[in-house]
Each structure stands twice: as structure tokens, then as C-alpha cells.
Amino acid sequence: EVQVLESGGDLVQPGESLTLSCAASGFSFKNFAMGWVRQAPGKGLEWVSTVHDDGVGTYYADFAKGRFSISRDNSKNTLFLQMSRLRVEDTAVYYCAKAEGFTVDAYYFDHWGQGTLVTVSS
Amino acid sequence: QSVLTQPPSVSGAPGQRVTISCTGGSSNIGAGSHVHWYQQLPGTAPKLLIYGNNNRPSGVPDRLSGSKSGTSASLAITGLRAEDEADYYCLSYDSLSDGWVFGGGTKLTVL
Numbered sequence: 066e067v068q069v070l071e072s073g074g075d076l077v078q079p080g081e082s083l084t085l086s087c088a089a090s091g092f093s094f095k096n097f098a099m100g101w102v103r104q105a106p107g108k109g110l111e112w113v114s115t116v117h118d119d120g121v122g123t124y125y126a127d128f129a130k131g132r133f134s135i136s137r138d139n140s141k142n143t144l145f146l147q148m149s150r151l152r153v154e155d156t157a158v159y160y161c162a163k164a165e166g167f168t169v170d171a172y173y174f175d176h177w178g179q180g181t182l183v184t185v186s187s
Numbered sequence: 188q189s190v191l192t193q194p195p196s197v198s199g200a201p202g203q204r205v206t207i208s209c210t211g212g213s214s215n216i217g218a219g220s221h222v223h224w225y226q227q228l229p230g231t232a233p234k235l236l237i238y239g240n241n242n243r244p245s246g247v248p249d250r251l252s253g254s255k256s257g258t259s260a261s262l263a264i265t266g267l268r269a270e271d272e273a274d275y276y277c278l279s280y281d282s283l284s285d286g287w288v289f290g291g292g293t294k295l296t297v298l
Contacts (some may be wrong), residue, residue: 090203109292110225110233110276124286170280171239172287174225177232
């Protein structure tokens with residue numbers, strides 16, 4: 066059974082940094098792209114970042130560029146999201162998701178974790 | 188405001204058919220990017236309903252179907268049931284931003 070489990074969510078102050086982790090199991094992690102999607106309280110889904118299976122190709126939403134960094138450790142089946150200079154508006158549940166698709170214009174997220182809450186507040 | 192536009196809400200009576208639209212542009216749906224659909228129940232993670240415009244993952248009933256034409260896509264649900272009441276989102280890749288975009292979401296109410 067495919068499973069992804071996020072961890073690392075916390076209450077932090079504006080300007081601080083935080084790293085989220087996502088432990089994957091039940092599939093060949095090294096062969097699939099992975100991504101992060103967030104959802105602010107009472108709001109819709111918002112794509113954050115995607116990384117190719119090899120960890121080299123990375124994509125970021127405009128709000129994440131320069132502040133967030135996605136990476137993966139294929140030897141440990143783990144995905145990461147390093148977030149710096151956090152803002153109040155980054156407060157959200159952050160979901161880790163496994164991607165499917167042969168080309169980027171066909172990528173979709175088929176398996177999702179339950180999410181981890183990041184709260185940015187002074 | 189999202190690059191992909193969905194109606195904020197739709198409603199229907201049990202047994203009826205409803206459709207949810209997802210309107211994009213020439214850099215995403217109109218450029219040939221695939222459209223995918225998700226259902227989200229309150230307090231839970233999104234669930235994949237349709238991928239690649241019109242494909243259902245195993246376990247998703249054939250009451251649900253997806254279609255795409257030009258710069259728009261639609262999710263149709265027939266034989267509406269109370270358990271269909273949820274939020275629905277479309278997703279596609281946008282070449283202009285070189286990233287993925289979700290529609291703003293549509294709340295489906297079963298009357």
C-alpha cells in the first residue's frame with residue numbers, strides 16, 4: 066500500500082525557518098516525482114513545489130521561489146521542504162504527494178499524505 | 188484569483204446530474220496540458236477522481252466522468268448522492284509559470 070507521511074509542522078515566528086519531511090513507503094520512491102501542496106485555513110489547494118525522481122529537476126510556485134527548497138533522499142525514501150523567511154501567509158496544512166505522469170504537462174498527484182500544519186505567528 | 192476558474196458552488200438533488208467547469212487559457216488547458224480532478228471532504232486530504240482529462244483510478248465509480256475541450260474541462264457527476272457533497276478541484280500544468288495550478292475549488296451541495 067502506497068503511503069506518504071508528513072512531519073515537521075510547527076508554530077514558528079515570522080522570518081524563521083522550518084523543514085518539513087515526508088516519509089514514503091509502498092512504492093519505488095526513486096522512480097517517481099514528488100510534490101508539496103498547501104492549504105491555508107478555509108482556503109483552496111495551492112501547489113508549492115515538485116521535484117523529479119532524480120532530484121535534479123525542481124519546480125516552485127512564485128511565492129516559494131527564493132524562500133523554499135525541495136529535495137529528496139532516495140536512499141531513505143524521504144522528501145523534504147526547507148522553508149525560510151516564513152510569512153504569516155505561509156500558514157497552512159502542507160501535503161506531501163506522489164506524482165504520476167510521463168511528461169510534466171501530464172503530471173498529477175495520485176497519493177497524498179494527511180498533511181502537517183505550519184503556523185506562522187508572532 | 189486562480190489561473191484556472193471554477194464556479195464557487197454548484198448544487199443538485201439526489202439522483203440528478205451536475206457538472207463542474209474548469210476554465211483555463213492558452214498556457215495550460217489550451218496548450219494541451221492534462222486536467223485532473225480531486226474531491227476533498229472536510230478535514231481530509233484530497234482524493235484523486237479523474238486523471239489525464241478523462242481517466243478514473245480504480246475504485247472511482249463510473250458515475251464520475253471528465254472531459255476537455257479547448258481551454259476548458261468539466262467534471263460530471265450523475266446519480267448524485269449525499270456522500271458526493273464535498274469540495275472539488277481541478278489541476279493542470281501551466282507552461283507560462285512552469286508550474287502546476289489548481290482551480291479555486293467548487294463546493295458541491297446535495298439538496
